[in-house]
Amino acid sequence: MRKLVLAAGLMAATLPAHANPTLEGVASGLYELEKTHAFLTWTVKHNGISGYTVNFTDFDADLVFDAETPANSQLSVSINPGALNTNYPDPAKKVDWETELSTDPRFLNGSEFPAISFNSTSVEQTGEFSGTVTGDLTFLGVTKPVTLDVSYGGVANPPWFGQRDVIGFTASTTVTRSEFGNTSMAGIISDEVVVEFSGEFLQAEE
């Protein structure tokens, strides 16, 4: 318990004195995804009545961040469709279901298309800490432009990262899966797929 209190005290002491979010004093340059604090999900409407949400568990991203002019930033993302977590309740069937979801042509078809990628082509700042990131999404072998709605959450400097900045974002977009050639189970699974990200990026070591 004492260790926990000390750690909490240390954290509190190292949290930024200014109110988050802020871009003041944030380093520009390359940031890498801080994978232990990153979440990427996709959600479809199921039976037309509720959201079915799946977590990607193997993805990476690089962000070239321009703190002075965020619109000059660049983002690249790679996702492994073969690594999913569905929270399926029956442990005996969970792996089979996630494999089917990953590899079956009705779903992510990862056997034929083992990578999903997004590379930004333009960034627009729409508010003090919000904007849109448009880029090319390659999914199921089809590349189409997609726009993410992005919010910048601020900067932190936890002591275990030394002088390196950690910056946080949330982002979301809605992808129309039929535009990428996937029309399976149309009456059961919605055409619209909501993709959501929440996570932190760590300033790369020089």
Add this chain to the structure above:
Amino acid sequence: MKLKTLIVSSAGAIALAACGSASDAPAETSDAETTSAEAELHPMLAEVAAGTYSLEKNHAFMTVKVGHNGGITQYRISFTDYDGNLD
């Protein structure tokens, strides 16, 4: 308190709160009047069976989100073992 109990209690609290918001409705109405009024207010619910519903666990998701590192992003955790009944 076990997690399951906590979740069920929380769900119950939310359900009770939701019920509470409807407490301005007339206190005494006949069953027929109530059914008719609800059908008018919620036509999509008119043909839905009343009774006990069990959680369909294959299609249920429950997550908690907390601000992390001073709120710069959200840390998300999904519960993987929970249950619920809805009357």
